[in-house]
Amino acid sequence: MKLAFLFPGQGSQKPNMLHELTKHPAMETVLQESTEVLGESVYNLDSKEALASTVSVQINLLVSSVAILKVFEAEGVYPDIVAGHSAGAFAAAVASKAIGFAEALRIIKLRGQLMEEAFPSGYGMGVITGMDEETVKELTYSCFSEIEPVYTANVNAPDQITIAGSVNALNKVLNRAKEGGARTAELLNVSIPSHCSLLNSVSNSLYQELLKVKFQQPVIPYACNRTARLLRSPEQVREDLAFNVSHPVKWHDIPSILCEYGTRLFIEMPPGNVLARLSKKARPGARSLSVDENGFGNCLVLARRFCSRHS
């Protein structure tokens, strides 16, 4: 029976998230290292204003996830298997020891910068619930044009699909979805059309940069965002970190594949509880917790009990 750590991506961030992390020496160490790598205090980056930029958001997410990962490790709890959603994949890669934290931080900052430069305005993402992927695909095809492109993006659950592209096309799809009986169909508060081919150039640049980084053999399996397979090779992890931003994240299969490998306890690193809620819905037979909602103390106790029963 295995323990999986989940690492959240863009959308889960909240103001002051770093200031609210569980106080612990291991956490302080990570934040200190972040400050050194970034050349400025990482605590400056979690204000509401700073989080308007995806660069800060992604840095915050990585720092927060790795900080609490290190606290768990200091307390003797190690995950058997890891999965991160989009930006969260970087923390997952750090947890699997495929890449070091400092390198991951440098690259995720670059990721944010490349994304921001490529699409300053006019683009974004939306989310539709109550409709399946096939139906949403048909809607996006019908609204697509070269000048106003739109694509299906992440599949977070069988009936929760995100779309990405130009805002006008997004609105067309969202309206058609509402008419077609979707439960909800709304724009997301992001300005970059992530997880579709519009970000191919970002991926290519990231990959070139990542080729310069030495990746190690992952010590635990890492769930691939694009294919929902478990990856065990350094090259495959490098590829996923480069290319997940320009491909849909098949998140809905990930709790299932993790459970098929024996996972029965999921713990989501802060901030938020998005992934824990999704995995609870996808696999109610396993237990899903988030540090943010359940509290670090409770998560630690339950993880220790679980690990001692199943080692």
Added chain:
Amino acid sequence: MKKHSWKKRLEAKEKRIEQMQGITKSRIIPTNKMVQALETLIKPGDRVVLEGNNQKQASFLSAALAKVDPGKLYDLHMIMSSISRPEHLDLFEYGIANKVDFSYAGSQSLRIAQMLEDGKLTMGEIHTYVELYGRLFIDLIPSVALVAADKADAAGNLYTGPNTEETPTLVEAAAFRDGIVIVQVNELVDELPRVDIPGSWIDYVVVADKPYQLEPLFTRDPRHITDIQVLQAMMIIRGIYEKHQVKSLNHGIGYNTAAVELLLPTYGEKLGLKGKICKHWALNPHPTLIPAIESGWVESVHCFGGEVGMEKYVASRRDVFFTGRDGSLRSNRTLCQLAGQYAVDLFVGSSLQIDAYGNSSTVTRGRLAGFGGAPNMGHDPGGRRHSSEAWLDMKTNDDPLARGKKLVVQVVETFQNGNKPVFVESLDALDVKNDAGLATAPVMIYGEDVTHIVTEEGIAYLYKANSMEERRQAIAAIAGVTPIGLEHDIRKTDKLRREGLIALPEDLGIRRTDAKRSLLAAKNVEELVEWSDGLYEPPAKFRSW
């Protein structure tokens, strides 16, 4: 003239056993030499049966097999009832095995679909259980059987007890064709409670490092049964069991059927049906059947396998269950599937998708769960010759060659979670056929075998339909607001009701407002324990108090 050997298989077996001298001089393999033993006793390309049953897993043997050197042992052809554990698929990842014939892969359905897509394994065929067992004696004869038992004695006799499942059949296929049978046991004892499999069928015994894995797959917490499922259960009891006088049956596992089991002592009692219906069961020891047993409804139950936590209860109810002289349950999946095919009046189960003609499937794109026992339980066996009241009730004309049918019931709600309609124009199974390169679409139950469909709207008595068109109309009438249901003209409803092709709850004297969870004989696991006088011992995950 060159002498032709007519016992090549035996000669090959003797050679392998000779090579075991360095590992053991007896029939006991030392626990820590298991990997080496497997590398010696199995050869590349062998057909290997591995348990892989529905409930019982020879987990020590499968873990050891996954550790063999793929340079020494590779390209095995695995034959498994149930692909259940991660290491079952690791075998293919590592190249130890390359082909698999199986029946059920529910708990590995995503990974196996991924591996098929990635070309990491070759599939033989998907089967229903008893079909796979049959092939073990025809064209899938195994060279090696890796099985699990509770206890063995010095002579290699085995006690498999409540969890006997299909072990005797798997062993027989190998034992009587000069295959090699290796069994993992929880312990070696001087005297067995009883002999389930004789030692002369067994080649090697190993004491596992921990007891074989066993999952409680047939326990359903009544807490999760909904009012709609209670309504459907009332319709089933009144509109099918009572109507056709169903005396013998099998329930496919699910909350729907658990609701039926829990309504017999209450709603069934109110209708005065005790002693008239539901007397003989082909069924695993469902905890949810306890109230009906305690209330005197159940004369006999034959089981496919055991159920964790039910051992003491079953042993104390000897008149109901098949029990050995030692007092513990004897299950047998092969015989129970046979009984479920020919000897029961009715099968009822749930499904994920049904098309306009009643074809039913649980496959979804991107998953390959296989079938388990449903296609066998859920078909009308052409070879049946004996009649029973319910079977004859399916006869719809006076043709001199007319015969009855097994009642095959599908119970579903019109929509699944996530707003997915259950009633569809075209089954996903057709897409899966193409995606996975299967020869035929993986339909679980064919429309021509389905005699009744029950939804939250009502019952469609498909056995009464005289044409495909009538069948389609009857289904559409109870398919709610699914695309199939929307083609139904409500002006036709009364005609269908008059002709007995459909029945709404009110036609059965059931008020929707009466369908409440409070009608269940037990509303949670604690109450089941009370019904059992404390003899039922729920596994930890079902205990919330």
